[in-house]
Amino acid sequence: MTLMKTLMGAATAVALTAGAALAEPALIFDLGGKFDKSFNEAAFNGAKRWADETGGSFREIELQSEAQREQALRRFAEAGANPVITMGFAMADPLSAVAADYPDTKFVAVDVTWLDAPNIRQIGFAEHEGSYLVGMLAAMASKSGTVGFVGGMDIPLIRHFGCGYAQGAKAVNPDVKIVANMTGTTPAAWNDPVKGSELTKAQISQGADVVYAAAGGTGVGVLQTAADEGILSIGVDSNQNHLHPGKVLTSMLKRVDVAVYDAMKAGENLETGVFNMGLAEEGVGYALDDNNAPLISDEMRAAVDKARQDIIDGNLKVVSYYENDSCPAVNF
């Protein structure tokens, strides 16, 4: 009994000191999982870069179900983590419920821009602008005049990706045919490479010779099948060019890693409010490295860089899917 008491006392002491010691940042990964080679992995890379540079440590959790969202937020906030960084649009509702209860904790919401709370840093990315650029590349690289898009779960965000892509492709070739498919309507759609493969095969049989995957882990299957069948693919979020060197045309970069790194670096003194990361802020872009250099000709590069500059200068406007919940270039 006394031993038990001592142990419990010690455990409590440890728990208390751990809470009071130092405000560590915390990172909550979305359902796709930490190592999805894409969105969440980009966040992890940003956090790791911060940890390597500063020698600091951070807390993290991979969500397994919808029910854990609020629970994870509260636990990190209770434990004194600051800032608490969340990934994905689905954290919006739990955040709006939790943030007010912890006014001294700063929260960071990636992919959320519409909440009204003083202690949330909301970061939105202009995915349609980045997708526009890779859409242009796709249409220029395509010989058949047909390009494909494979989305993950059918949500407005993914349509937003697809819409920018379609506009970019149409800008290069007004007659381009765009085959757009979604993997599914449940979170399982982020982790079904077999379905991704079948969708790619179906798109190939409809003539597509460049396929853009915005589908988390499902994209692994898309890129694999594209490489197997000898067509080009486009990766998303992280630089995926290295997965199949010479077979991946480019990747639409969404610099989630930079956003997470900046937030962790700022620590408790984080600036809150809504931040938009577009082409001008280098929040989005397309990947160019040794793996895909032979695939991108100088003309392609020049055309895309010009479009990039036009978008930054405001001379070219890419329509956002969110504006009126529809896309001028493609029907989903």
Next chain:
Amino acid sequence: MDFLTIIQVLDSTVRLATPLLLACLAGLFSERAGIFDIGLEGKMLMSAFFSAAVAAVTGSVWLGLLAGIAASLVLAGLHGLASITFRGNQLISGVAINFLAAGMTVLIAQDWFQQGGRTPSLIGGGRFGPIDWPLSETLAGVPVVGPVYSELLSGHSILVYIAFLAVPATWWVLFRTRFGLRLRAVGENPAAVDTAGVSVVGLRYAAVMICGVLCGIAGAYLATALQAGFVKDMTAGRGFIALAALIFAKWRPWHAMWACLLFGLLQAIALRFQNIDLGGVVIPVQVMDALPYVLTVVILAGFVGKAIPPRAGGEPYVKER
């Protein structure tokens, strides 16, 4: 919709139906012997991981297949131990196996390869390649027969042909051999089998092990033939669709094949045509995704025929009270 599109959709159907069919036959053996198995999903997942891992390390897909089957057999043995030897609840044991597989695969993969719960991409001999039937190039030009032969029948991996050959084999074993008769009897009335001096425990273990082998092939097919490596949760509910197909087929091998092909066709159509426009009425893709489950519920509810499971299914056999 032209003829070539139909062929392509059917081709996709065959690929999608194969893992379902293998898992469905696995469940058929197990459940016909009176052991309910909702752990098909977990066994497939475990096999998918180990087949990909061993194929990646050794570069031999055949060693990968063996490793996958072995991993699946271990889980099958666990299920047998819990539900036959210790007379535990078969459903709970199955659920536990699913959870175990979902967690263990990612954990081991992360520790082994440090690639975030996935295996390295398989290349060359690490994958099952397509098998082209003789003359498929020459015959491809022949109208109607050509595409059917060269696109639909030829050009699948060997595991696809194994899966479809397993159907008549299963039928023959279950309905034409002494072993099959006893196995079915054990699922209906184990006391009678026991009275006849045949080991109920032995027969049930045999059934569970056959189930393990078939699930192992199904998992290896996903990871080393359809894909080039393991990704977490890559079975994506196929074990449960296979269970639905088993009920839909009323626990009969040939019907199981047709049920799996039907469910595969529904998936293939959903993947190819997203939203289907039937003369003004648009059928959303979700309807196609849900149809296998809806059909199963309809069958279970007894609207169309009646699905009667093996009578002793789910009940551990107790020799004496």
